[in-house]
Amino acid sequence: MRTHQGVTLATLLLAVLMFPITLTGASIALPEIRATLHGDLASVQWVVNAYNTTFAGFMLAAGGLADIVGRRRVFAAGTAIFAVGGLLSAIAPNLLVLDVLRGLSGIGAAAAATSAVAIMASSLTGRTKAVAFSMFGTTIGFGLAFGPSVASLLMGALGWQAVFWFPAAVGVAALALVALVPESRNPDARGVDWPGTVTFTAGLLLVITGFIEGPALGWASPLVLAAFVVGVGLLVVFAVVERRVPNPMFHFDLLRTPGFLAAALAAATFVAVMVPLLVYLPSYLTEVVGQSARGAGATLILMTSPILVLPLVAGALARWSSANAVLAGALALVATGTAWLTGIGPDSTALSLAGPLLTLGAGIGLSTGLVDGMALASAGPSRAGTASGMFGTSRLAFETIGIAVVGSIIATGTHGTLEGEGYTGALRLSLWLLAGLTVVVLGAFLALTRRAVTALAAA
Secondary structure, three states: OOHHHHHHHHHHHHHHHHHHHHHHHHHHHHHHEEEEEHHOOOHHHHHHHHHHHHHHHHHHHHHHHHHHHHHHHHHHHHHHHHHHHHHHHHOOOOHHHHHHHHHHHHHHHHHHHHHHHHHHHHHHOOHHHHHHHHHHHHHHHHHHHHHHHHHHHHHHHOOOOOOHHHHHHHHHHHOOOOHOOOOOOOOOOOOOOHHHHHHHHHHHHHHHHHHHHHHOOOOOOOHHHHHHHHHHHHHHHHHHOOOOOOOOOOOHHHHOOHHHHHHHHHHHHHHHHHHHHHHHHHHHHHHHHEEEEEEHHHHHHHHHOHHHHHHHHHHHHHHHHOOHHHHHHHHHHHHHHHHHHOOOOOOHHHHOOOOOOHHHHHHHHHHOOOHHHHHHHHOOHHHHHHHHHHHHHHEEEEEEHHHHHHHHHHHHOOOOOOOHHHHHHHHHHHHHHHHHHHHHHHHHHHHHHHHHHHHHHHO
């Protein structure tokens, strides 16, 4: 029995590891993709954003579908879609086709990742189950953090196409083991929230479109303005729909829980800072600083390496003080590191960037795992599944918006070239905005956690 559970866990994690790697890993290849496929900057940005948008938009719908038709079946289908999308991306003839295939891969990743969580919850038991969820979070964090470093090694040996076909090949290997994964369904499943899925995904996609196309078409362009107006309108409709449908995928009443809202804001901020930097710092280091792709990947390890060590330290610190105190300190470190990084310039070296990058990484590393536990504990056992889905979706959504906003600032500053002095100014402006955002969220976090503690004491 224990061996069977181990095989199940290994199969799930093997596939899941590739989903974040292909997100941040693609960032290191963007300059070469643009040079090879001869597209404008907006088209290149969709290589990252199309994947992330569909990943965020389809997560909860995929979870509902898995409960109805079978979790193993949806996991297998999602992994297959991800693999096909990745293999075809490696041979895409132009950027438009590549962007469409990346969106397809994101849908597959959403289906497989959501189903993997449900399979672990339903088929694993005892200590294996506890270890599984810990490893799942660590796997996602590792993939996001080390995607650029893995991609730089792949590109150096096999070309930029390997950034897409290698994760797909690993997905194929996971598919070969799917028959060993137990099947399960939720007999109480009430269907998929398609109205919520359509309004959320379309709204997010249009808002991202506005940010990406704004620098090229002009912020006053009718198409850009329409994208923002209709996109925001659809997100408002989504909020209304979720209060009326019988099986909502997003329970807004959870946001009235101060501890859950504090954790959600903190988690969104951590990814909204880290992931855009993982996406755009590599191109700055290669195009402006003059590092090789492998050198840029190595420099980013300064920011990502603390994520391997500090989650264990965070757990010990939380027992000594409190999770709230550790997460507040983590936000302060991220704000400090981001502000410190504004000193970056064409003459920067790995040594001169070590301080701010390590500080940033320390803040993110201390938050990894701890913020998820805080969210689920605040929601309570009866709403753990709903809280987990909302937490993951909101984090991905803010991550996607963060990438798009930083990308639009850089595109505007460089006139779509991703090079020159304009890149330095645009990157510094982005860093100051991210640092300011983190400070604001830190203030909100402290206020919300104080309310949560007061409410708990009163009860």
